[in-house]
Amino acid sequence: MSVLVYTESEERKIKKIALEAVSYAKAIADQMGTTVTAVCINADNTSELGKYGASKVLEVSNDKLAKFNGEAYADLIAQAAKKEGAKIVVMTSSANSKFLAPTLAVDLNAGFVPNVVGLPESTSPLKVKHSVFTNKAFAYTEFKTDISIIGLGKNSFGVKENETSITSEAFSPNLDSHDFDMEIVSVDKATDQVTIADAEIVVSGGRGLKGPENWGIIEDLAKTLGAATACSKPVSDMGWRPHSEHVGQTGKPVAANLYIAIGISGAIQHLAGINASKVKVVINNDPEAPFFKAADYGMVGDAFEIVPKLTEKLKEF
Numbered sequence: 001m002s003v004l005v006y007t008e009s010e011e012r013k014i015k016k017i018a019l020e021a022v023s024y025a026k027a028i029a030d031q032m033g034t035t036v037t038a039v040c041i042n043a044d045n046t047s048e049l050g051k052y053g054a055s056k057v058l059e060v061s062n063d064k065l066a067k068f069n070g071e072a073y074a075d076l077i078a079q080a081a082k083k084e085g086a087k088i089v090v091m092t093s094s095a096n097s098k099f100l101a102p103t104l105a106v107d108l109n110a111g112f113v114p115n116v117v118g119l120p121e122s123t124s125p126l127k128v129k130h131s132v133f134t135n136k137a138f139a140y141t142e143f144k145t146d147i148s149i150i151g152l153g154k155n156s157f158g159v160k161e162n163e164t165s166i167t168s169e170a171f172s173p174n175l176d177s178h179d180f181d182m183e184i185v186s187v188d189k190a191t192d193q194v195t196i197a198d199a200e201i202v203v204s205g206g207r208g209l210k211g212p213e214n215w216g217i218i219e220d221l222a223k224t225l226g227a228a229t230a231c232s233k234p235v236s237d238m239g240w241r242p243h244s245e246h247v248g249q250t251g252k253p254v255a256a257n258l259y260i261a262i263g264i265s266g267a268i269q270h271l272a273g274i275n276a277s278k279v280k281v282v283i284n285n286d287p288e289a290p291f292f293k294a295a296d297y298g299m300v301g302d303a304f305e306i307v308p309k310l311t312e313k314l315k316e317f
């Protein structure tokens, strides 16, 4: 019996949220004294999952699955779970996983809880904490089913290295019962910007930026670093930036490698959402700003002077 994890990929590249799901599955497997098996569909470099704790990867290579097909993907994962005797299936709480999870739950006669945060309170019975009402509250749910499906909240656990020796196995599930008459023909991305969930680097601005007209310095720095842009709650409340950029306790969680906070005081509700980030850099003109206590690196000074200079220097690399 192993913990099974479904790892999402895009254009054959395993997504960062999938690495987080593997890290999380490994932590649960350690609690239970078992191992992690990953299922990868049409992905390259699957052996890198060993770095995050997977002991085995089931590799599916099937042109019919090149585009997402909820029913077929669910069937495939169900067959993998049965083959491995998995009692826990971990996936991320992405749009695709939320779409396929109910079908998978029916196929496996399993319970499904999305937006799970943190490790289970207990594994026998399995009891998980999950966010509800767009992160405004947490609920605790105990599974009563033999098999449990956990939808891990994006960036709630972080990507954690846990080098494990990994073997790979070709897996060819029987998908004959599925017609592939309906498929997603194309996807028009609303923006080419890096999303907060996938970003390795996030550049975030607060009320210290004084107004939306000054966001050019945040965007320039973000573009130079290939980073996503984010903001504090008041900034999105005032309509300076879209609500989708609001991070923190009531906004999106961030688990980036580098989080740069500019003109943000560091209120506890903001820190709650960015704590899983590895390196935090703070730029603030008040040396007493609470964010400096949580920072790895800090610069005391005027953001309007520091940020353009920093961007200029970084462009030289």
Ligand code: FAD
Residues within 6 Å of the ligand: 205, 206, 207, 208, 209, 231, 232, 233, 234, 235, 246, 247, 248, 249, 250, 251, 262, 263, 264, 265, 266, 267, 268, 269, 270, 273, 283, 284, 285, 286, 289, 301, 302, 303, 304
């Ligand atoms: P401020 O607190 O006004 O800080 C602005 C900072 O900019 C100051 O530190 C100042 O020194 C600095 N500054 C000013 N001028 C400059 C300059 N020229 N150069 C450099 N620095 C400068 N907040 C969130 O962010 N996310 C949440 O999810 C969230 N959830 C909340 C939930 C609840 C229930 C409550 C009550 C509050 C929540 N908040 C949240 C709000 C939070 O408490 C703070 O009010 C908010 O984070 C402050 O935003 P800020 O740091 O941008 O603004």
